[in-house]
Amino acid sequence: MSGSTYYVPEQSKWPILASVALGLLAYGAAMTITSMTADRDSAGPWILGGGFLVLFYVIFGWFKDQIREEAEGLHSDQLDRSYRQGMLWFIFSEVMFFAAFFGALFYVRTFSVPWIGGEGAKGVTNMLWDGFAATWPLLQTPDMKQFPGASAVIDPWHLPLVNTVLLITSSVTVTFAHHALKEQKRRALEAWLAATIVLAVVFLYFQAVEYHEAYTELGLTLHSGIYGATFFMLTGFHGFHVMLGTTMLFVMLLRCFDGAFSPEKHFAFEAVSWYWHFVDVVWVGLFIFVYIL
Amino acid sequence: MATVDVDLPHVKDEDPHHHGPAKGIGRWLYTTNHKDIGSMYLIFSLSMFMIGGIMALIIRAELFQPGLQLVEPNFFNQMTTMHGLIMVFGAVMPAFVGLANWMIPMQIGAPDMALPRMNNWSFWILPFAFLILLSSLFMPGGAPNFGWTFYAPLSTTYAPESVTFFIFGVHIMGASSIMGAINIIATILNMRAPGMTLMKMPLFVWTWLITAFLLIAVMPVLAGVVTMMLMDIHFGTSFFNAAGGGDPVLFQHVFWFFGHPEVYIMILPAFGIISEIIPTFARKRLFGYSSMVYAVASIALLSFVVWAHHMFTVGMPLVGEVFFMFATMLIAVPTGVKVFNWVATMFRGSMTFETPMLFALAFVVLFTLGGFSGLMLAIAPADFQYHDTYFVVAHFHYVLVPGAIFSIMAATYYWLPKWTGHQLNETMGKLHFWLSFVGVNITFFPMHFVGLAGMPRRIPDYALQFADFNSMASVGAFIFGFSQLVFIYNVIQNVRAGEKASAQVWEGAQGLEWTIPSPAPYHTFSTPPKVD
Numbered sequence: 001m002s003g004s005t006y007y008v009p010e011q012s013k014w015p016i017l018a019s020v021a022l023g024l025l026a027y028g029a030a031m032t033i034t035s036m037t038a039d040r041d042s043a044g045p046w047i048l049g050g051g052f053l054v055l056f057y058v059i060f061g062w063f064k065d066q067i068r069e070e071a072e073g074l075h076s077d078q079l080d081r082s083y084r085q086g087m088l089w090f091i092f093s094e095v096m097f098f099a100a101f102f103g104a105l106f107y108v109r110t111f112s113v114p115w116i117g118g119e120g121a122k123g124v125t126n127m128l129w130d131g132f133a134a135t136w137p138l139l140q141t142p143d144m145k146q147f148p149g150a151s152a153v154i155d156p157w158h159l160p161l162v163n164t165v166l167l168i169t170s171s172v173t174v175t176f177a178h179h180a181l182k183e184q185k186r187r188a189l190e191a192w193l194a195a196t197i198v199l200a201v202v203f204l205y206f207q208a209v210e211y212h213e214a215y216t217e218l219g220l221t222l223h224s225g226i227y228g229a230t231f232f233m234l235t236g237f238h239g240f241h242v243m244l245g246t247t248m249l250f251v252m253l254l255r256c257f258d259g260a261f262s263p264e265k266h267f268a269f270e271a272v273s274w275y276w277h278f279v280d281v282v283w284v285g286l287f288i289f290v291y292i293l
Numbered sequence: 294m295a296t297v298d299v300d301l302p303h304v305k306d307e308d309p310h311h312h313g314p315a316k317g318i319g320r321w322l323y324t325t326n327h328k329d330i331g332s333m334y335l336i337f338s339l340s341m342f343m344i345g346g347i348m349a350l351i352i353r354a355e356l357f358q359p360g361l362q363l364v365e366p367n368f369f370n371q372m373t374t375m376h377g378l379i380m381v382f383g384a385v386m387p388a389f390v391g392l393a394n395w396m397i398p399m400q401i402g403a404p405d406m407a408l409p410r411m412n413n414w415s416f417w418i419l420p421f422a423f424l425i426l427l428s429s430l431f432m433p434g435g436a437p438n439f440g441w442t443f444y445a446p447l448s449t450t451y452a453p454e455s456v457t458f459f460i461f462g463v464h465i466m467g468a469s470s471i472m473g474a475i476n477i478i479a480t481i482l483n484m485r486a487p488g489m490t491l492m493k494m495p496l497f498v499w500t501w502l503i504t505a506f507l508l509i510a511v512m513p514v515l516a517g518v519v520t521m522m523l524m525d526i527h528f529g530t531s532f533f534n535a536a537g538g539g540d541p542v543l544f545q546h547v548f549w550f551f552g553h554p555e556v557y558i559m560i561l562p563a564f565g566i567i568s569e570i571i572p573t574f575a576r577k578r579l580f581g582y583s584s585m586v587y588a589v590a591s592i593a594l595l596s597f598v599v600w601a602h603h604m605f606t607v608g609m610p611l612v613g614e615v616f617f618m619f620a621t622m623l624i625a626v627p628t629g630v631k632v633f634n635w636v637a638t639m640f641r642g643s644m645t646f647e648t649p650m651l652f653a654l655a656f657v658v659l660f661t662l663g664g665f666s667g668l669m670l671a672i673a674p675a676d677f678q679y680h681d682t683y684f685v686v687a688h689f690h691y692v693l694v695p696g697a698i699f700s701i702m703a704a705t706y707y708w709l710p711k712w713t714g715h716q717l718n719e720t721m722g723k724l725h726f727w728l729s730f731v732g733v734n735i736t737f738f739p740m741h742f743v744g745l746a747g748m749p750r751r752i753p754d755y756a757l758q759f760a761d762f763n764s765m766a767s768v769g770a771f772i773f774g775f776s777q778l779v780f781i782y783n784v785i786q787n788v789r790a791g792e793k794a795s796a797q798v799w800e801g802a803q804g805l806e807w808t809i810p811s812p813a814p815y816h817t818f819s820t821p822p823k824v825d
Contacts, residue, residue, distance in 0.1 A: 008405045008816065011315060011323040015414035022468065023421030026461035030425070034457045037527050078483060082407035085479045093471050093513045100517025100547055104532060112540035121610035128535065138538045147537035222530050226538035229530035233521070 007076045009069070014062040021058055024051030067260070080267055087271040091278045094241070098282055101237065105230040105289065109136055113226065116142055141225035150220035150228060156291035159210050163203050164287045167242075170199035171280040174249070174273045182263045186256070193253045196276070200246040207239050234290055238282055245279050248272045313815050322417075325409035326815065327394045328712075330416050334391025335705075337419055339781070341383030342698075344427070346774050348376040353736075353770040355753050356763050369753035370438035371430065377441025378459075381559065382466055383423050385693065388701045389562040390415075390473050393501050396708060397477065399806040399813060400495045402486025402822045407479035411472050418469035425462040429455035440751060442552065445533035445544035449525045456526065460519045467512040474508035477501055486805075488824035492583060495804050499586050500565030503593045507554045507561075510597075515551040518544065542607055549600035557596045560692060561589055563660075563700030564631060567653050569804070570707050571635050574650035575642030576801035581634040588627035588634075595624050605676045614673045621671040625664070632661055647799070648722030652703035655695055655730050663691030666741065681751075684744025690737045694773075695730075702729070702780065709784065710798045714812035715791025721783050728776030735769025 028048030035042035069075065111120070117134025118126030126132065129142035141147040154160060177192035211232075214220040222232050252272050255261065261269050314320045314329065324330060351372050355363045364372070394412065398405055406412045429436040434453035437443065448456055481502045485494070494502075521544070524530040531537025533544045564585075572579045579585065601609060601617040609617075635657050644650075666688040670676050679685060702725075710716055739762035744750075748759045755763065794811040805824070809817055 009325050009409050011319070011325055012410050012413075013323055015410050016322045016417050018414050019417035019421055022418055022465045023425070026421070026465045027425055027458070030458040030461040033523070033527050034454055038454070079407075081483050082479045085483060086408055086411070086475050089475045089478055089509050090471075093475075093509045096510050097513035097517055100514040100550075101521075103550070104517075104521065104543055104547060107543050107546060108539060112535070112543060113538050115540075116535055116538065122608050125535070141531075141537050143536035147531050147534075222524065222528050224537075226531050229524065229532055229537070229539065233524065233530070 007074065007079060009074075012062075012065065014058050014065065017054060018058045018062070021051050021054035024048070024054060027051075067255075070265075075265075080265070083267050083271070087274060091274060094278065095282075098234070098237070098285075101230065101234050102285065102289065105234065108226050108230065113138055136227075138225050138227040147223060147225040148219065150214075150218050150224045152218050153220060153227065153231075154210055154214060154218070154291065156287065159206050160287055160291045163206050164283065166199050166203045166206070167280050167283045170196045170203070171277055173199065174276050178269065178273055181261055181266055181269060184263055190253065190256050193249065193256060197246060197249050197253060200242060200249065204239065204242060204246065207235070207242075231290060234286055238279070238286055241279050241282070245272070245276050248275065324413055325405070327398050327405045327409070327412065328813065328815065330406075330412050331391045331394030331396075332712075333416050334387045334394060334419075337416070338384050338388035338391060338701075339784075341379050341387070341423065343777070345376050345379035345384055346777065348372045348379070350770060350774050352376065353767040356755070357767040358764060359755055359757055359760050361754055364753070366753050367435060367438055370440075370751070371436040373751050374437045374440055374443075375426070375430070378426065378437070379423070380693070381441060381555070382463075383419070383426075385559045385697050385701070386470065387419060389501075389504070389559070389697075390470075390477075392497075392562065392566070392701070392704050392708075393477055395712065396806060397480055397498055397501060398484070399711075399809065399817050400498050400804055401481065401484060401489050402805050402818055402824060403480060403484035404816060404818050406476050407484050408476045412476050415469045415473040415476065418465050422462045422466035422469065425458050425465075429458050432458070442548060443522075444548070445522060445525070445541050448544075449522050449533055452526065457523065460523050463519050464516055467516045470508050470512045474505035474512075477505040478509070481505075486818070486821040486824050492586070493824065495565075496568035496579065496582070496585055496589075497562065497565035500561045500568075500589050503589050504558050504561045507558050507593055507596065511551040511554040511558075514547060515555075518547040518551065521547070542604070545604050545607060546601065549603045550597075552603065553600040554593075554596040556689075556692075557592060559697045560660075561593065563656070563697050564589060566700045566704040566707075567635060567656050568631075570649050570653040570703055571638050571657075573707075573799050573802045574647060574653070575639045575644050577638055577642040578803075579634070580637035580640075581630070584630055585634055588630040591627040592624060595620065595627075599624065602671055602673075602676075605673045606680045618671060618673040622668065625668055628664055632657060632664075643801075647706075648717060648719060648726055649703045649707035651723065651726045651730075652699045652706065655726070656699045656703065659695035659699070659733070660692055663688055663693075663696055666691065679744065681749055682744040683740040683748045683750055686750050687737050687740035687744055690740070694737065695733050699729070699733075705784065707799075708806070709787050710794035711806060711811050711813055713788050713791070714794055714810075715787050716794045716798075718783060718786060718791065721779060721786070725776060725779040725783060728779060729773055732769050732771075732773030732776055736766050736773055737769075739763070739766045739769075 024047050028044050028046070028051050031042050031044030032048050033044075035044055111122075113136065114120050114134045115122040115125045116129060117123075117132055119134060132142045133140070137150075137153045139149040139151070139153075141149045173192045173196040177189050177196065180186075180188035180192055220228050220231065222228055249272055252269050255268070260266075314326065315323070321329065321333060351364065352369065355361075355369055394406065397403070426436075432453075432455040434455060436455055437448070437453065437459045439447035439452060439456075443456075443459075481494070481498055491499075521530070521532040525532050525534065525539075531539040533539050533541045535541070568579055568585055599617055599621045601613060602621045605614055605617070646654075666684065670679055670685065670688055706717060706722055743755075743759045743762045746759070748755050796810050797807050798811060799807075805822065806813070808822075
């Protein structure tokens with residue numbers, strides 16, 4: 001490394017446009033949601049839509065620049081290491097985001113629900129809802145008028161089990177794709193990557209089926225007390241991440257068709273596969289702590 | 294820090310990658326240069342400091358005498374809330390990130406930050422985030438009025454409409470912090486010059502490495518808690534509503550799991566700055582370099598297991614109270630190590646008292662004072678008396694104003710000649726210091742007394758017996774506030790003109806940044822310097 005010159009990327013218009021996009025998205029989303037709840041019209045959806053347009057423009061343009069610069073050989077090994085470290089820390093931040101919701105789940109199960117039910121150190125809270133008994137899953141909420149509990153919860157041993165198998169398999173297939181890439185087996189790479197995407201899409205379809213069943217048959221909604229709240233927020237954010245991951249995998253597949261990635265240099269592919277493994281691990285946590293226990 | 298002998302290669306701008314700054318506004322909008330971005334962070338922070346400061350003066354003006362004089366109680370609440378949010382997220386944090394941007398690449402021998410375009414993005418999110426936050430002042434129902442800690446259900450069931458804008462503002466501001474922190478970690482771990490081993494790094498770099506880790510660990514938790522609020526307000530969930538099995542106290546747990554590491558995010562870089570300045574003006578090596586590193590790491594780790602000391606009175610099992618009390622007190626040990634080391638560095642040193650050193654010394658004394666009141670608050674049974682009084686306000690302002698803010702000022706005066714190439718105007722610097730020092734103590738010291746006597750915080754009116762101390766505090770606040778105009782004058786004056794500064798600037802200064810010319814060239818190192 002010593003003696004080699006440093007590489008500093010050129011000025012770029014993408015970061016400032018990305019900031020404009022985030023500003024529009026934040027303001028537009030806040031305006032849209034506020035006016036939705038207040039039941040009135042606003043310019044929110046337009047601002048939000050504008051934010052998305054700018055965001056997509058930035059995503060396409062910024063990645064295009066990156067790919068071009070890499071093709072020109074501008075990316076040094078040092079920059080490659082920075083990208084790797086950056087991606088790993090980004091995934092760590094995602095882990096902590098999920099940790100907040102897992103923490104909320106553990107807290108209500110261990111402390112607040114038993115306390116409202118009259119057990120434990122702060123059991124005196126039970127006087128607020130006399131006769132409320134703590135159970136988990138919480139089907140009978142303290143105030144059934146305000147938060148009507150579900151009639152039942154999702155059975156973990158049907159769709160969720162299938163989904164677990166699907167996601168774990170997809171983690172394996174993406175690793176096979178990675179090995180194929182390193183061994184220059186391009187057809188195998190494309191096949192395994194495509195298989196991963198198929199598994200991901202089937203997973204998302206089953207999640208949609210499950211949500212539909214929860215809303216229409218079980219009465220399990222965001223509104224049905226803390227069980228529904230934690231269930232939908234955890235599985236929902238996970239599903240959203242799976243969607244993002246699937247999109248990323250799909251882009252990788254298109255780039256593979258395009259002849260991108262060499263056995264030595266394929267950071268984008270690796271970053272996506274790390275992200276995919278992360279999504280998989282979160283699901284295992286969900287399956288155990290949300291569905292089974 | 295070990296002595297750093299540097300073999301500096303030619304600093305020339307022949308390389309096609311290394312051109313001067315671009316012309317016009319494009320330089321600032323599109324820049325990938327750590328110095329430009331650092332300057333923008335610092336200017337942004339200074340403007341937020343002024344806006345948050347005006348809000349503080351509105352608060353102090355109202356509290357100058359008992360009764361309701363100047364503002365409506367609801368507007369008073371908006372002022373306390375916005376003052377806190379702006380100072381924490383808009384003034385202190387961006388100032389430290391700005392200093393990190395300027396100094397870390399220079400201190401470790403890197404050409405720039407590891408991910409320069411993301412660096413630009415991290416900065417430019419902030420003006421948008423704070424535009425959204427400040428625009429809430431003009432919305433129907435007014436700005437957020439539930440305190441900077443935004444406890445549910447005040448911030449959910451009883452919140453003004455603008456809370457949703459606050460939530461999304463926090464979201465993008467958090468994205469900015471996370472990206473900034475990732476960039477700093479990648480820079481430190483990946484961009485050090487050959488020979489710059491971890492245990493040779495300047496302490497400012499060390500403290501920022503650990504701070505960046507804290508940021509990545511807890512900013513997502515903040516994002517999580519505001520998301521739960523959003524869902525409770527608009528989408529019918531019951532995270533913070535016991536009627537659905539949730540718990541308002543859950544909010545406080547999640548918030549403070551973010552919040553306590555957050556307060557260390559605002560002080561650890563300050564420790565780094567002080568550990569740079571004191572050796573320079575004591576003309577001695579820092580005493581106990583490695584113990585300083587371990588102390589900062591211990592403080593950071595402990596910060597994850599003490600959050601509930603903010604919640605002693607809200608309802609926790611006894612074992613929780615006891616655990617969080619002792620864990621909190623444990624933090625005094627590594628903090629004591631640091632204070633001891635600073636004092637030991639000065640012991641029998643050849644001390645001089647230039648402006649940065651004055652701020653650093655005031656930091657050591659007044660931060661320690663704030664630490665002691667923190668220890669008092671850590672004692673759970675005593676906290677039942679102190680909780681939510683002005684004693685708490687006095688405590689955290691002592692660690693944040695003569696703590697974090699003084700360290701930022703010390704750092705500015707210390708490194709300004711390196712940035713601008715001009716020697717400081719010591720007379721004006723000292724004027725700024727003494728006005729600030731006197732102002733800060735007149736403002737916040739009396740708050741200890743009224744707090745111990747039971748004056749509650751965040752209330753626009755108070756009982757008559759607190760009148761004298763409150764009018765004193767208000768006078769002090771105006772002295773402190775207006776003396777910052779001297780600071781702005783000093784900085785502008787120094788940027789425009791001044792005696793030419795040498796590369797060394799300060800006689801006793803050690804480290805890579807003092808080996809390069811003042812002002813530092815636009816691109817500091819084009820090839821890695823060698824550190825022995």
